[in-house]
Amino acid sequence: MKKNFTKKSLFEIYAYFNNKKEEKIINIIVLNPDVVENAYAGEKILLEDEEYVYRSYKSWNDLAEKFHYKMLTPMLIDKNFVELSFLKLEDKTFHSSKEVEEKYGVDSQFSRINKNEEPEFFHSYLQALKNVKVNKRKRVLNLGVNNAEEFELIKTAFKDEFLEIEFVGIDYCLSAIKKAKEKFIEDDNVKFYSYDINLLDELDLGKFDLIISIGTLQSSNLDFNAIFMHIVQNYLEKTGALILGFPNCRWLGGEVVYGAKAPNYSFSEQSLLYKDAFFCKKYLQQKKFRVTLTGKYYTILTATSIRAN
Incomplete structure (x- = not known):
């Protein structure tokens, strides 16, 4: 099941990643970062009378890196939402x-x-x-x-x-x-x-x-x-x-x-x-x-x- 993080706080998202940090792939649904220009992480975005939380692809990449994941190619659900997948980095160095x-x-x-x-x-x-x-x-x-x-x-x-x-x-x-x-x-x-x-x-x-x-x-x-x-x-x-x-x-x-x-x-x-x-x-x-x-x-x-x- 894909977790929906279109309205969640970073505290909740971080806890989710921390609990899943040993899994090979993490899949989530988020607000499409392209729906608005020049927004900052955590800003509230109003779409069709509903409020969502904005985060850029860079923010998602930074979060993934902290848990040693890399972000795969985003999949567009519709013009407002995307599915993000994160692959665990091979611990071979x-x-x-x-x-x-x-x-x-x-x-x-x-x-x-x-x-x-x-x-x-x-x-x-x-x-x-x-x-x-x-x-x-x-x-x-x-x-x-x-x-x-x-x-x-x-x-x-x-x-x-x-x-x-x-x-x-x-x-x-x-x-x-x-x-x-x-x-x-x-x-x-x-x-x-x-x-x-x-x-x-x-x-x-x-x-x-x-x-x-x-x-x-x-x-x-x-x-x-x-x-x-x-x-x-x-x-x-x-x-x-x-x-x-x-x-x-x-x-x-x-x-x-x-x-x-x-x-x-x-x-x-x-x-x-x-x-x-x-x-x-x-x-x-x-x-x-x-x-x-x-x-x-x-x-x-x-x-x-x-x-x-």
């Missing part, structure tokens, strides 16, 4: 893998993810690249490059300047680096190394005027504060820039779900994310960098040297 190297390899769950196809990450990362003026940089280092998605976006968005920039990508995973090399096989200005970031000094790479690291420096095998300070002190030019990505999401059943999952918590708990991000922000400000924090699924820290102005 790369996060739970015990593998060290191949957790992020070409045959892993992680390899199916393309952050560049997620509009929010695409927008936040592209804006960060523009803010650091990547097209004017000479040497770019990516730590935790995996299969080089971050370089792909730079090549596409800044194609006129791409060949004038030297790119270096480092990742511990050998199969991911092999794939990255295949992508850029015709680009002599791009080099990749399969190497442990803890042993980075052995490569004798020199300094860079842009360093990128998305979701890597928080890895359990790295001492975050120490490795971050070491990289800034030894690999970043004084007039350089950084783009760091702090994961604030999980990947489940083909969907990106908001909120970092901390150990020993059954819900999203973001203290560690904020602690690391603000440590970097404060440290870089002391080193005369202008620092911003943006993004949603990844908190993007962008730092540009004041000395460069």
Whole structure:
């Protein structure tokens, strides 16, 4: 039986979803969000002398995400009402893998993810690249490059300047680096190394005027504060820039779900994310960098040297 939520409060709807949260599919009937423009969630809408409660598709999507469901294609009942169906996301994720190297390899769950196809990450990362003026940089280092998605976006968005920039990508995973090399096989200005970031000094790479690291420096095998300070002190030019990505999401059943999952918590708990991000922000400000924090699924820290102005 499909529950009718055309007149119910969010408290009642939330309780219903909470009681059904283990079911594979949830079906409900709601007010068609297209019956009115520019209404806010919870507003009362009068239709044919009856009062209904308005909620947008975004509101329903947000609710579904909290219980790890995704919304399927709505079915129109008539011009005023729609049936919504929500499918439980498969609880199969790369996060739970015990593998060290191949957790992020070409045959892993992680390899199916393309952050560049997620509009929010695409927008936040592209804006960060523009803010650091990547097209004017000479040497770019990516730590935790995996299969080089971050370089792909730079090549596409800044194609006129791409060949004038030297790119270096480092990742511990050998199969991911092999794939990255295949992508850029015709680009002599791009080099990749399969190497442990803890042993980075052995490569004798020199300094860079842009360093990128998305979701890597928080890895359990790295001492975050120490490795971050070491990289800034030894690999970043004084007039350089950084783009760091702090994961604030999980990947489940083909969907990106908001909120970092901390150990020993059954819900999203973001203290560690904020602690690391603000440590970097404060440290870089002391080193005369202008620092911003943006993004949603990844908190993007962008730092540009004041000395460069």
